[in-house]
Amino acid sequence: MEKFTVHGPCKLEGEVVISGAKNAAVAILPATLLVKGKCHLENVPNISDIRAYCKILESLGSKIEYLSPNEMIIDNTNIKTGIASSELTSKFRASYYLLGALLGNFSQVQISLPGGCNLGARPIDQHIKVLEKLGATVEVKRGNVYASRKEKLKGSHIFLDVVSVGATMNAILAATLAEGITVIENVAKEPHIVDLANFLNSMGAKIQGAGTDTIRIIGVSTLSQKSSYSIIPDQIEAGTFMVAAAATKGNVLIKNCIPKHLEHITSKLKEAGAIIDEYETSIRVKMNERPKAFSVKTMPYPGFPTDMQPQMSILLCICDGTGIIVENIWESRFQYTDELAKMGADISAHGTTAIFKGVDKLYSAPVRAHDLRAGAAMIIAGLVAEGDTDVYDIHHILRGYENITEKFKNLGANIVYSNDNAEAEFDA
Numbered sequence: 001m002e003k004f005t006v007h008g009p010c011k012l013e014g015e016v017v018i019s020g021a022k023n024a025a026v027a028i029l030p031a032t033l034l035v036k037g038k039c040h041l042e043n044v045p046n047i048s049d050i051r052a053y054c055k056i057l058e059s060l061g062s063k064i065e066y067l068s069p070n071e072m073i074i075d076n077t078n079i080k081t082g083i084a085s086s087e088l089t090s091k092f093r094a095s096y097y098l099l100g101a102l103l104g105n106f107s108q109v110q111i112s113l114p115g116g117c118n119l120g121a122r123p124i125d126q127h128i129k130v131l132e133k134l135g136a137t138v139e140v141k142r143g144n145v146y147a148s149r150k151e152k153l154k155g156s157h158i159f160l161d162v163v164s165v166g167a168t169m170n171a172i173l174a175a176t177l178a179e180g181i182t183v184i185e186n187v188a189k190e191p192h193i194v195d196l197a198n199f200l201n202s203m204g205a206k207i208q209g210a211g212t213d214t215i216r217i218i219g220v221s222t223l224s225q226k227s228s229y230s231i232i233p234d235q236i237e238a239g240t241f242m243v244a245a246a247a248t249k250g251n252v253l254i255k256n257c258i259p260k261h262l263e264h265i266t267s268k269l270k271e272a273g274a275i276i277d278e279y280e281t282s283i284r285v286k287m288n289e290r291p292k293a294f295s296v297k298t299m300p301y302p303g304f305p306t307d308m309q310p311q312m313s314i315l316l317c318i319c320d321g322t323g324i325i326v327e328n329i330w331e332s333r334f335q336y337t338d339e340l341a342k343m344g345a346d347i348s349a350h351g352t353t354a355i356f357k358g359v360d361k362l363y364s365a366p367v368r369a370h371d372l373r374a375g376a377a378m379i380i381a382g383l384v385a386e387g388d389t390d391v392y393d394i395h396h397i398l399r400g401y402e403n404i405t406e407k408f409k410n411l412g413a414n415i416v417y418s419n420d421n422a423e424a425e426f427d428a
Contacts (some may be wrong), residue, residue, distance in 0.1 A: 004391040004405065006382025008364070014411045018238045018257045019045040020070065020231035024192035026094035027169045028199050028231060029053045029074070030101040033060075034176055038075045046070055049092055049399045056088045056095065077319035082106030086144060092399070095164060096127055099147050100127035100173030103136055109147040113140065126160055131385060133158045134174050134182065155180030155219055163188050163300045168215070169196060176205045183362035185214050190301040191261045195232045197221040202229055205412065207284035231259045236307045236373070237281070239265040241299040243311045244380045244408075245285040246274040246319070252411060255282045255381050264304045265312075268294055272315050293321030296327050298393035310336050310377035316356035317345040318384060339367040343385055361395045364389040369396045376401065383413055 020043035029050070032039040039190040044050060046260035053154055054064055054072075056374035060082075063075040065253035082102040089095035092337035102109040114126075124145070128138045135154040139146045155178050167190040172193070175182035187193070191210050195230035203225060206218035238257040245252035246269050259266070259278040266276050266283070272291040277284040293316065298306040317340055327333045334349040341347055342365040346357040364387030369375025382389030391397075394417075397404060405415050 002396055002417070002419045003388065004379065004382075004395050004397075005416045005418060006389045006391065008383050008385045008387065008389065010248055010383055010413050012252050012408075012411040012413060014250045014257055015253045016241050017255045017262055017405050018233045018241070019043070019047075019191055021045070021048060021195065021234040021386040022333040022400045023165075023234075023236070024195040024231050025050055026053060027097050027173075027196045028229070029057065030171055031196060031200055032055075032074045033076055033079060033098075033101040034104045034173065034200070035076065035223045035225060035226055036074050037077060039070070039203070039225055040064070040071075040073050042071050042228055043233075043391070044070050044072060045234065045402045047398065047400055047402050048395070050051050052088065052091055053094070056084055057089060057096070057099060061087045067377070078107070080203065082109040084089060084109075085113045086110075086112035090143075093166075096124060096145070097140075097169055097386065099127065099131060100176065100241065101130065101169035103147055103153060103174055104177035105151060109170070111145050111289070112146060112224040124166075126162060126164045127170045129159055129161070130171040130184075131174055134176060134178055136174075137336065138390050147391065153178035156182045156377045157216070159184065159199060160186045162186075165190055165193065165240075165300075168247075169195055172196060172200070172207060172210070172215065172217065175217040175219060176200055176223070177221070178217075179412055180219055182217040182219065187213065187215050188300055189213070189390055191232060191235055191258070195262055199229050221243040225251070235261040236305065238262055239305070239308045240311050240376045240380075240401070241407070242266075242269060242285045243315060244383060245310070246272060246287040247314050247380050247384050249287045249289075250411070251284070251286045253282055253284045257281065257283055259283050264302065265308055267310060268296060268304065270365065271315070272319070288403060291315040291319040293323040293359075295324040295326075297326040307373050308329055309333065310374045311380055313337070313340070313354070314377055314380045314384065315346075317343075317347070317359065317381070319356065319358035321358055324353045325356070327352050327354075327358075336377055336389050339370070339374075339378060340381060342367060343389070344383055361385060361386055366390045366392065367395045372400045373398045376404075379404070379415070382415075383408075
C-alpha cells in the first residue's frame with residue numbers, strides 16, 4: 001500500500017515554485033478539441049489528472065508531443081469521433097468538459113458519468129441545462145451521458161440556477177463554435193474560468209465578461225492556433241504552501257503565483273497572525289507565534305475557496321482559542337476531521353459547520369486522505385505533529401499536486417514515499 005510518512009514537527013523555510021493550475025488545465029485540454037490543428041501549451045501541471053486526460057485525448061485520436069514534463073503540443077487533426085472511452089472518462093470529475101468541447105465538432109457525444117473526490121452530491125443538471133439550451137439533446141442512462149445535436153448548436157440566453165464552475169466551463173466550451181450569440185448569467189468567476197476564456201480567445205474565440213457575473217460569447221466558425229499558451233499558476237497549490245508555512249512557524253517565499261487570486265487566503269492568514277509580503281509574482285509567508293483563532297465561510301470566488309478549507313483547518317487545530325469553519329459548497333467536505341481527531345485535534349463537526357478548539361500539539365497517527373485537498377491537509381498536520389505520521393490513500397493527493405514530496409523536502413520537510421513497506425525516495 002502506498003503512503004507518505006511525514007516526520008514532524010518541522011519549520012519550513014526557503015522557496016517553492018508553484019505549478020500550473022490543475023483546475024484550468026483540465027478545462028483547457030478538452031478545449032483544444034475545438035481548435036483545428038495543433039495547440040502548444042506551456043506550464044501544464046504534471047499530475048495524474050492531466051496524464052489521465054491526455055490518455056482520453058489520445059484515445060480519441062489526438063497526437064501529443066511532450067516537449068518537457070510541463071510543455072506539450074496537442075494535434076487534434078485526426079479526431080474522428082465524439083465517443084469517449086467509458087473506462088477512462090469514469091475516473092475523474094473533469095471529464096464532463098468533453099461534452100461541451102466535442103459537441104462543437106460532432107453530432108454524437110458519449111462519456112461515462114464522471115467520478116472524482118467524494119465530496120457529496122455533485123449533480124450535472126446544470127451542465128445538461130446548458131447543452132439543451134444550445135440545442136443539444138442529453139440523456140443519462142446506464143452510467144453514461146449521451147449528447148446529440150441534429151444541427152449546429154445555436155446561441156441562447158442561459159441563466160444558471162446555481163453558481164457552478166463546471167457548468168460555466170461547459171457553457172463556454174459549447175457556445176464557442178455555436179451559431180449566433182450566447183449570454184450566460186449567474187456564472188462562476190474563478191480564475192480558471194478566466195484562463196479558459198483567455199485560451200479560447202487566443203485561438204480566435206469571441207468571449208467577453210469572464211470573471212464577471214455575465215459572459216457573452218459570439219460564436220465563430222473555427223478556431224486555429226495563433227501562438228503558444230501558458231496556463232496560469234495554481235491558486236490552491238500556492239494557498240496550500242502558504243498555510244503550511246504559517247502552520248509550521250516557517251518563512252517561505254511562494255514563487256510563480258498571482259497574489260490577487262490569493263486575497264482571501266492572505267486575509268485569513270493575517271488574521272491568524274502571519275506576516276505576508278506580496279510581490280508581483282510571488283508572496284512570502286512568515287509566522288512567529290501560535291495562530292490566533294479565526295472563522296472561515298466558504299463561498300464561490302472571490303469568496304474563500306472550498307478547496308482551501310481542509311488545509312486552513314490545521315491552523316485552527318493548533319490555534320489559541322476556538323475557530324469555526326462553515327462549508328457552503330460541498331456537503332461532505334468535513335470527512336477529514338475524523339482523521340485529525342486521531343492526531344489529538346478537538347473538533348466538533350455537524351452538517352455544514354465545524355468548531356475547532358485549539359490544542360497545544362498534534363500527535364502522529366495513521367490517517368487517510370479522503371480527497372485531494374484533505375490529503376494536503378494531512379501532510380500539513382504531519383508537519384506540525386510530534387512523531388511520524390503515515391498518510392494513506394495518497395492517490396488523491398497525486399491527482400492535484402506536482403512533485404509534492406520534492407517541494408516539501410526542499411523547504412526542509414522530512415517526507416518519504418513508501419509502497420508495500422519498502423521505503424524509497426520518491427518525488428511524487
